[in-house]
Amino acid sequence: MAKWVNGPFRPIRRAAVIGSGVMGAGIAAHLANAGMEVLLLDVAPQSLTPEEEARGLTTAAPQVRNRLAAAALERMKKAQPAPLYEPAYAERIKPGNLDDHLHLLAEAEWIVEAVVERLDVKRQVLERIEAVRRPGTLVTTNTSGLPVAGMSEGRSEEFRRHFAATHFFNPPRYMKLVEVVPVEGVTAAAAVERLRAVCERQLGKGVVIAKDTPNFIANRIGTYGMLVTLEQLERFGLTVEEADALTGPAMGRPKTATFRMLDLVGLDTLLHVVDNVRERSGDEKERKRFARPAMLERMVADGRLGEKSGGGFYRKVRKPGGASDIEALDLRTWAYRPRQSVRSASVDAAKAAKGAAAKVKALLDADPKSDHAAFAWETLKRTLLYSARQLGVIADTVSDIDKAMKWGFGWELGPFELWDALGLASSVERMRNEGEDVPEWVLDWLKSGHTSFYKSESGARLYASGGAYKREEADEDDISLAALKEAGKTVFTTGGASLIDIGDDVVCLEFHSQNNAIGGDVLQGVRRAAEEVGRNWRGLVIANEGRNFCVGANLMLLLMEAQAGEWDEVEDIIRLFQSSMGLLGKLDRPVVAAPHRMTLGGGVEVCLPADRIILSPETYFGLVETGVGLIPAGGGTKQAARLAAERAEGGGLGELQAQLNLMFETIAMAKTSGSGYDAGRLGLLRPGDKAIIRQDARIAEAKRAVLELDREGYIPQPERRIRVAGKEGKAVLLLAVEAMRLAGQISRHDALIAGKLAHVIAGGDVKPGLEVSEQYLLDLEREAFLSLCGEPKTQARMSHMLATGKPLRN
Template structure:
């Protein structure tokens, strides 16, 4: 089928409308605005006035009242936590309205997203309204977690149905990667392709194509897994704390595990999903698997719906010393103190890195242990169910794995997990225990295959129709894992690897614990600098870890400080500083591509780069003051240089321009340990330079950084010569210290905060020299090191460092 459409590519979708301003509708509208689209957000007209509206003398006829629901949703976006918008000012891209007065606006958009309540009759009514004003060629999609696409499209014209599909965003839409696209029978392939491109390239999402079956892919398998866990918890006589300890990170899944996740989802919501699968299924075995658990029914009947009701499997109880979490005692259905869980099996899982190794430790450390048996039983049943759904809910194991990783934040999808525990051996064990293994799995093993996935020609291949099939790799993505698996590692240390990413460009990947920078990473930086200068066109700094880098190795610094090994502490700082200078002076282009948490030393590793390509979800900040220190790996020096450069630009190249306003802003950012809530907000904090930029699609950041390296190389790159930095001097320092003193006198900061801020002011201003003096980079690095060392010797700083290591939270002392 070929259709006529004015939308040729993802870039042509510029105007959108979202119908429904609830949690999902508002979140989707915000993320469309994040992608640069102009959005109309419509909801129904309220049937009653609020008390505030009555007080203002408004009536139901007033425009302010009629569009209240959508207007309120837009107003909340700038204050929402977690933030819905990359930049709060982008709320101006969204125009609120109502379905009665502004329905005609749907005739002037490229894409209409319906996100009203999950009721088939209401959705059908909305689609009838849409069709009354929609222009031919306009794409219409519905955000539903499980209603039938075919049923929703009934009664609509053929042209409407050709342009209609499900786009199931996961909540919250900005942060959750998965979008399930579900075509109906008449959806044109071109529209499925266009929606996929829009979601992937414009919205930065991971798309899977699901079949029009109950609850699609992720919710179908995720719900089954929760039901199995509940059933096995009761069968093995475990507490909910024990079950959560085993089904969270120990299985490569989020900390919310199972019962905490159920509380977040809502127990009534889970029952609705369970009913949807059971009532639409024709398979007696599946109907039995999705029967309503009696325990859930009892809790819902008692109003214990989870977090939204204040109680579910866990309950927060307020006491004199603050709130405490109590847990449901399954024998009595009463709440009691939450109990800690430990065992050799769990300890073994915690002791190893990576989801695959954790699961193997969980299952094989003590296979006869009750915890190991519980873990095996829940995993086994989930794997078998997932295998039975291939061809039913999705065409490939790849889509099922991606849906679970992107939609439920599993580190390994079901088939990746199966490979991790050993495919042939685990299937043999399942059969020995009397389980029915899907025929295609046994046939796959009988064909001589040992795993569902393998690497071929730098790409991952997956099991499909009796043979491996290469995963389609987008031209703008690079997989470091696949490159390493195919032997592209150039050099490696315990904390970092240098990887050939093609076209004579290499990528330095951190892979230490939390990607914290220690001696191994600094050594790798120095080795890489020499290697790149001799043999390569340029260097990318990026990795595929959960976070880019959470900072320097704080434990090592604390140990040396507490031992009074000041020469050792100074050596660490000097080594860090000189390593960053090597990056900055490298006679080849360097481009950094950070993502997610990029803090402290992680920022200092990026700032020497010629360019930084930010992921939209980059939380970037020099946060050392939170542990009683100041940036000393070149962060203060780079901030001083930024202030001087901005003053020079503002003065049209005249060196007499005032540095102070730019220095004040950067001082506040660093002193208060501010962190961006997105890559775009780095600019608001003053840490983004003119050459730096943000790309919407996180998966493309490494390829984009490589492209930037090649462009710099083609332009005839030469390393920046060491220049002099103009500083604010003693007068600028005095201005900063006045602000610190005012904060101290007003009680906003402690005495130790003031001490730290004073030392930071001293370094950023260039010390006590004359205003406008030009100093060397090494001069500022020496000031950094001196201030850092003196703070390390402070008892209160050591207390802050210890507290951060123990709790992950800053201490205000």
């Protein structure tokens, strides 16, 4: 379990979820991820399945009565993407049914209702919950837009004071946003704050407080944006592919853009959301904005619902041999055709720009008179104006609206941040010149001399609120490297890394190369950081705020040098990598790494020399070099041999071989963890390493670990000789490799790579049990890496990975 941070906090230990459908099961899984014991209840079936009949069961049998919740529990153990951090966490969930186990709700501290989206059904369930719950127990509904106040009608005052909506986004483990929706004037402030604290600190979520309005914040604005995109698509006569090219990463949004997202959500689901806003709105203009698009009605009538029906705006077509093609719907003929690539000055400029703000400006400015730029402007303009009109209606602050769109829809910039990026004053002037009705509060804000909705001041972020700037609330554990850099806390910066003062005489080394790949510019930063920290600081954190921590070494550079036959250059790169990691391991100050998301290959090798590793929950950790025909050579194979030897300390050669086999398998099969909690399964972590559930707290927790090590009187680990399995241990590994090759499980080139790995990790052809130096293993590592770089099939694997992002088996 994660260590709770941020001061005094009373975590919830027992929870219950009512409803075991997709959302209910997903919520139950994530509550279990957070260490809660969860009761998962659903209705008791009134009839038998054919399988149950064949087994001679009756409707009174517990297996039948608990069938729905038990089946959901079994599905979550196998589901992909996995709802559980570790499969073993399923043991924290107890399935049951509402008739036999309703009384157990009295033991729960938090009850989540997640039944079908029907107001009458939810009211009935809440009535049953009230009959057994203890006073003071939190009760929430997971709804995407039903009226929360109406749901709690008829319940007692005490119940309603502890009742709100907690709108989780799907899938609950992975989506950061939870919209907490209190009943205005009824839900107790203490209950709202308790829910916020539990969701943020215990579940690791980002919470916004939404008003009890149709579809709340994110779905309200997101749905409106999709309707505008559909409208402008028809107006400009663009293809589906063109619209997606313009409304995806080019606007700082996910690759699913608009129409791929609609296919994932389901076109019928979108119509349901649209209907909910229109039918519940008392504003005639709002009702018109949420009219049903004829295009969607036709597609739903035709059964083109998206992925769940086999096709929507796109469909996947299987080809002979098992491969597949993606086809797109031609809106002129209503027939599918091969998906087309999109090229234009606007799209190309956006692709070339760095960062969401620069991308959007490039999209609009590269060819401003083109249909692509006009389409982008119209969709953006309308979405920004709509968001501004909703301030005070769906949420009280621009900050909450922006956070909801970033956390719920994956936007890199929320609407008001995006408006700032475009230039608030100039874009408003353009809107007014085009006859748009700009909300009065925005005009007043500009008249008062303000030029943006956000600004930074002394390292803090301020946002527009009531005619003045208001300080954005920041948890003490939410260390923002970007804000610290804006506040002038950068100690130094190189082309690929920066050292930042994060307080209390601790600094953070941040990578910011392309994709955070490790090249000479990053390694220069590592070496300079080691020198600086050794002289002037209490310790070092290694972390960053990129999309991924580090996806490995600069593969393009290695491939270019290898193809050119510049072997001295390749060897120099590897020597630099190895020696730089050695500096981290020998530093006389504590070093703590805080990886997140993709932490692969060289990213792991950066973490392994650290005294501690603090992983975020979504850390996908692994030495994956074999996937590109190589082995870890930044000290990773040496570290694996060292870990095996340390775990076998005090045991014989048999124990050493057993530990070595595990490490060899992890690297040879390029295994990666499914979460930060799962990383220990790979054998790459030490007892002091841990995962924490709050992604945003990882840097602060790493800093805390540095200070703790420093207070204990930090002494760096002395270099130790490493006991290796030698020639006989290597033979054992090679025997397993050959058996796999003969069985057709691996290719000859796979076997060649595995053989090189076996030679290094076993310590070469020395006597079994011999203790060797770290440098000896590093030399073996480097030699093996260089020889593999010269293999044409390895170069083909490297080229394929660079071109497709996928491994090649050759």
